[in-house]
Amino acid sequence: MEPLVRTGLLYDFYGGLLTAKQQKVMELYFLEDWSLAEIATQEAVSRQAVHDLIHRSARTMEEYESKLGLMGRFIRQQAELSGTCDQLTELLNQVNSESHLYKSLYQIKSKLEKLLENE
Numbered sequence: 001m002e003p004l005v006r007t008g009l010l011y012d013f014y015g016g017l018l019t020a021k022q023q024k025v026m027e028l029y030f031l032e033d034w035s036l037a038e039i040a041t042q043e044a045v046s047r048q049a050v051h052d053l054i055h056r057s058a059r060t061m062e063e064y065e066s067k068l069g070l071m072g073r074f075i076r077q078q079a080e081l082s083g084t085c086d087q088l089t090e091l092l093n094q095v096n097s098e099s100h101l102y103k104s105l106y107q108i109k110s111k112l113e114k115l116l117e118n119e
Contacts, residue, residue, distance in 0.1 A: 004030070010061040013070045022057040029054055078116065085112045 001009075008030055015023055025043065028034040029050075036047045036054075043050065065071050088109040095102045 007058050007061070009071050010058070010065060013074070014061040014064040017064060018057055018060065022053060022060075025050060025053050026057050081112055081116055085109060085116065088112065 011026055011030060015026065018026065021043075025039055028039050028042070029036075034042075036050045039050045040047045088105055092102060092105050092109065095105065
């Protein structure tokens with residue numbers, strides 16, 4: 001997984017556990033796409049201080065993930081749901097569209113797709 005994407009996902013899961021200042025800087029940097037210099041000016045600190053805060057926050061969230069594993073579990077569940085949805089699509093292609101089984105499988109597939117969209 002790309003480091004930027006990973007950090008964004010970690011923030012989704014563990015951002016609430018960071019300090020208010022860490023949250024603000026992470027949001028400016030990752031969500032608002034501010035540069036280190038812009039954040040440093042806004043926060044009245046050096047660029048190095050912003051850089052260190054971002055890396056320290058990311059390291060903290062990695063530690064939470066290593067202990068709690070919420071993001072990893074989420075990714076595994078999404079993959080399982082996606083695989084199940086693919087299997088149902090294959091079954092639907094094999095079953096006559098007039099049968100009761102087709103309708104049941106189609107309803108299950110639709111529900112799984114909605115779950116995948118909402119996550």
